[in-house]
Amino acid sequence: MDFDRDYAMLIDGRLDSGSARFDVLNPATEQVAGSAPDATRGDLDRAIDAARAAFPGWAATPIAERKAALNAMAQALLANIDGFKRLLTSEQGKPHAEAEREVMGAAYWLMGAASLDLPVTVNEDSANRYSETRRVPLGVVGAIAPWNFPLSLAMFKVAPALLTGNTMVLKPSPFTPLSTLKFGELVKDILPAGVLNIIAGGDALGPWMTSHKGFDKISFTGSTATGRRVMESAAPTLKRVTLELGGNDAAIVMPDVDVEKVASDLFWAAFRNNGQICIATKRMYVHKDVYEPLKEAIAAYAKTVKVGDGSEQGTQIGPINNEGQYRRVLELIQDAKDKGYKFLVGGEKADVPGYFVPVTIIDNPPEDSRIVQEEQFGPVLPLIKFDDYDDVIARANASEYGLGGSVWGGDEDKALEIAQRIASGTVWVNETQYLSPTAAFGGMKQSGVGVEGGVEGLLEYTSAQTIVRRKRAPVAA
Structure with missing residues (x-):
């Protein structure tokens, strides 16, 4: 052919x-x-x-x-x-x-x-x-x-x-x-x-x-x-x-995770295919006991990832697919800037041809911010601190969306217990985005x-x- x-x-x-x-x-x-x-x-x-x-x-x-x-x-x-x-x-x-x-x-x-x-x-x-x-x-x-x-x-x-x-x-x-x-x-x-x-x-x-x-x-x-x-x-x-x-998938990270081992997995849960996945992690809730070391580990890993033309050797993340989505992602980043949120990495558009948006991670924005409440469908991730399971489950479920979600922790029984309380069609424990032609996949709510x-x-x-x-x-x- x-x-x-x-x-x-x-x-x-x-x-x-x-x-x-x-x-x-x-x-x-x-x-x-x-x-x-x-x-x-x-x-x-x-x-x-x-x-x-x-x-x-x-x-x-x-x-x-x-x-x-x-x-x-x-x-x-x-x-x-x-x-x-x-x-x-x-x-x-x-x-x-x-x-x-x-x-x-x-x-x-x-x-x-x-x-x-x-x-x-x-x-x-x-x-x-x-x-x-x-x-x-x-x-x-x-x-x-x-x-x-x-x-x-x-x-x-x-x-x-x-x-x-x-x-x-x-x-x-x-x-x-x-x-x-x-x-x-x-x-x-x-x-x-x-x-x-x-x-x-x-x-x-x-x-x-x-x-x-x-x-x-x-x-x-x-x-x-x-x-x-x-x-x-x-x-x-x-x-x-x-x-x-659409989805606004929440990841909940428990305090007993191995920070160094899980950082790259959590990064790709959000940024695979440049975040252009309906079941990508769109908001990441991290327990206060591991919030600081984990945010540093994810940010450090992000700086090692090559963004560029997908046809070039070594590229790991390509461009946004189309101009309309590109403009929307830039608008969400600008809104975060205008509100004074802290950026761990990214936030600045590269002056090059193509619809490239740098990997962007925002440090603990408020729950009612646009970047938490809206589906970004691009390489922008809010990290959000929590300290109470009932509260974080309520926050994860307080969305018109219910497509996917994930729970990450060393205590698998506790993680499974939390997963069963997430109002989404698919919830993963210690992984994400795994789909099978032999298993049902669909969304709740809108x-x-x-x-x-x-x-x-x-x-x-x-x-x-x-x-x-x-x-x-x-x-x-």
């Missing part, structure tokens, strides 16, 4: 360059990384029509064959890791090593989903009747993937939807469409025509999809504000929705609706159908 050009949509098993195109920028250089098709309403209609036509045949395909298709897509990705990682870095900004892990993660998710089976529940098996409840596919799914993990988060949707017998129209973010379009080219001969369609476009395409009568379900990953609009747009036709939305992953994630793409069969009365001899 040529990863440097020819980015086309996949509609009904054929590549389509579209009638108009838009440029995709490399966030490290602000130069054009490539151009993508800008789908029209007609392109969307054709993609939905293709998916609708392909649905009966795909739904009737034995699940073993659908699993084989997922595994084949995974193997195709793994065979092209180098090309995908370089393309992903050029449009998203993450370092090559992180991009490679994302490609591998996308393949892992496809294979993990292929290991799952849909449940069948026998409700009654009596002399008079047999009743069972099985799961049937919904139809055509519209999937909208974000820019922070373009490939892997797309597979969070592709894998369960296709495994359960649905067909799909997938839209990547306009900031990162190139690698997803290449994925379409890669798998177009693995799947029957129309089963998976991939289209790209600007800001208008998402609302066209969410309001389109041709979709039976919308699966969206993105901000809570946009998620509200997606739900509103889907309501008139009662589309099913899965919404994986962090989302529904789940992804595990059998529960498969069920999101199905309806329950109960079949009741009246048994014939036995014939008298």
Whole structure:
């Protein structure tokens, strides 16, 4: 495959360059990384029509064959890791090593989903009747993937939807469409025509999809504000929705941690992928007994981390992906400056091309500060001192979000006890951001609706159908 050009949509098993195109920028250089098709309403209609036509045949395909298709897509990705990682870095900004892990993660998710089976529940098996409840596919799914993990988060949707017998129209973010379009080219001969369609476009395409009568379900990953609009747009036709939305994840660090051992783990809990992860630690509560040594250890470690162009050797953190998010992160930093908060590291923007924000750590800002209350989605972390567990748990839970959280401590039983009181969909103990295709992942409160992953994630793409069969009365001899 040529990863440097020819980015086309996949509609009904054929590549389509579209009638108009838009440029995709490399966030490290602000130069054009490539151009993508800008789908029209007609392109969307054709993609939905293709998916609708392909649905009966795909739904009737034995699940073993659908699993084989997922595994084949995974193997195709793994065979092209180098090309995908370089393309992903050029449009998203993450370092090559992180991009490679994302490609591998996308393949892992496809294979993990292929290991799952849909449940069948026998409700009654009596002399008079047999009743069972099985799961049937919904139809055509519209999937909208974000820019922070373009490939892997797309597979969070592709894998369960296709495994359960649905067909799909997938839209990547306009900031990162190139690698997803290449994925379409890669798998177009693995799947029957129309089963998976991939289209790209600007800001208008998402609302066209969410309001389109041709979709039976919308699966969206993105901000809570946009998620509200997606739900509103889907309501008139009662589309099913899965919404994986924002988070303001709290980490609680207990006084018995090994400061030197845990400092780097805590740093990456917040700053992996430049903080552009929905389940990144966004606020870190540290017990007063270890606050001073831990803040110094994290700050010292931060100064050793290389920020730069993701294509350069040794880069560990790349740029913010797009200008809008870049401006928002700078605004939060400026607000902290204006309020007089103390900065342990960072805070000063480098005068270089690209959307680079230095790793920034803020020392014990007040609970009501914007940097504590809002999701930054960038390389800025507030460290906050606490001395009472009941109080810190209340503070962690006093948020409209409830996506993830973590607890760190030497006493694992105590850490687990605290974790169970955190009002979030996933809570980790002594690690963070571990997700599995065999385990449910979703948010509480305004962090989302529904789940992804595990059998529960498969069920999101199905309806329950109960079949009741009246048994014939036995014939008298």
